[in-house]
Amino acid sequence: MSDIRITNCHIHTFTAQHVPENFPFPGAKYIRNNPGVILVLAWAARSLGQEQLSEQLQRLYQFQQQGARESQQEILNDVVKHYPGDTRFVILPMPMQGIGFGSVPVSLQAQHDELARMRDAANPPGSVLPFATVDPRDPRSVRECLRALVDLKFKGLKIYPRLGFAPDHPELMQKIYPLVDRLGLPVMTHCSRGGVQGNDVCDYTGDGFTRPAAYLPVLRDFPRLRLCLAHFGGQVDWAAYVNASETRGGENWMEQIRDMISSGRYPNLWADISYTLFQFDDFAPILRLLLSGTGDPSKRLRRRVLFGSDFYMTRQEKLSERAVSIRLRDALGEVLFEQIAQINPEVWLDERDEDKTLWTGQG
Numbered sequence: 001m002s003d004i005r006i007t008n009c010h011i012h013t014f015t016a017q018h019v020p021e022n023f024p025f026p027g028a029k030y031i032r033n034n035p036g037v038i039l040v041l042a043w044a045a046r047s048l049g050q051e052q053l054s055e056q057l058q059r060l061y062q063f064q065q066q067g068a069r070e071s072q073q074e075i076l077n078d079v080v081k082h083y084p085g086d087t088r089f090v091i092l093p094m095p096m097q098g099i100g101f102g103s104v105p106v107s108l109q110a111q112h113d114e115l116a117r118m119r120d121a122a123n124p125p126g127s128v129l130p131f132a133t134v135d136p137r138d139p140r141s142v143r144e145c146l147r148a149l150v151d152l153k154f155k156g157l158k159i160y161p162r163l164g165f166a167p168d169h170p171e172l173m174q175k176i177y178p179l180v181d182r183l184g185l186p187v188m189t190h191c192s193r194g195g196v197q198g199n200d201v202c203d204y205t206g207d208g209f210t211r212p213a214a215y216l217p218v219l220r221d222f223p224r225l226r227l228c229l230a231h232f233g234g235q236v237d238w239a240a241y242v243n244a245s246e247t248r249g250g251e252n253w254m255e256q257i258r259d260m261i262s263s264g265r266y267p268n269l270w271a272d273i274s275y276t277l278f279q280f281d282d283f284a285p286i287l288r289l290l291l292s293g294t295g296d297p298s299k300r301l302r303r304r305v306l307f308g309s310d311f312y313m314t315r316q317e318k319l320s321e322r323a324v325s326i327r328l329r330d331a332l333g334e335v336l337f338e339q340i341a342q343i344n345p346e347v348w349l350d351e352r353d354e355d356k357t358l359w360t361g362q363g
């Protein structure tokens with residue numbers, strides 16, 4: 001077995017304490033305080049012959065229990081077990097204070113501070129790579145993000161436009177991106193139709209903030225910013241691709257991201273496969289196809305896809321972290337897996353030099 005040092009570019013460790021009381025619906029707090037209700041429902045569904053629903057409820061319970069951990073460190077301990085001992089983890093916080101579902105018990109500042117402590121105590125040293133996050137609509141959040149980047153020396157920026165802001169929001173364009181650019185740090189952003197959405201954000205608006213084309217102004221003004229579109233467009237668009245069916249708005253984000261990256265016009269545009277590849281049987285063959293091929297467009301794509309999982313969101317899925325990463329490694333083979341799980345993350349994090357000839361002369 002070759003020794004590949006994996007970097008998982010996309011995990012979460014935030015707990016129920018970092019989530020608004022009424023998220024995702026007003027009764028949610030009751031269920032968080034009485035998680036056994038989900039198990040009772042699962043039992044009821046099973047006795048009614050609703051096996052599939054029962055299974056889904058049990059996974060929901062699993063997910064709920066994961067978020068109910070006391071600390072971010074405990075959640076990290078749970079994911080670390082699934083990977084080889086030298087694996088590194090990019091940890092992405094969430095700014096959910098201003099999304100219209102009530103107050104969040106623990107502040108963004110405290111969430112960042114805890115990540116800094118986890119980094120400092122990491123075993124092995126260097127295995128925890130915290131990113132800073134921001135809701136650009138809230139000036140306090142902007143200040144806190146700048147603090148995490150400058151004072152806490154976080155390794156990158158995470159944004160989540162679906163919460164209710166455009167990726168070219170003025171505060172991002174004028175304050176946050178210029179600093180991230182100057183520090184030479186990478187950016188991770190949520191790019192799928194699923195996930196968290198602000199209370200006043202309808203699907204149409206959410207898609208508008210999230211679609212790959214929403215990043216064009218950012219790519220234009222900050223061409224050196226290493227921007228990763230998480231989830232490679234997401235499961236809905238991958239499924240639409242498989243079935244040759246329509247998506248909301250008539251655009252397929254997976255195909256768009258693929259084309260943007262392979263065109264060579266955006267040398268610093270990336271995609272990660274987190275969550276999306278947990279639908280392993282359907283999507284692994286497509287990923288292998290996307291990463292194969294001998295022309296320059298295929299070669300560019302091969303160099304711009306990152307391994308990530310989206311733990312612990314994936315506790316809602318059937319397969320475990322270890323099951324997916326081993327299946328992926330097996331399906332892609334050692335060479336391709338090393339490319340997306342070790343080499344590409346190191347380039348994205350600016351730890352490894354790269355031959356840029358694939359992108360020269362592309363304007």
Ligand SMILES: [Zn+2]
Binds near residue numbers: 010012274310313
């Ligand atoms: Zn995520």
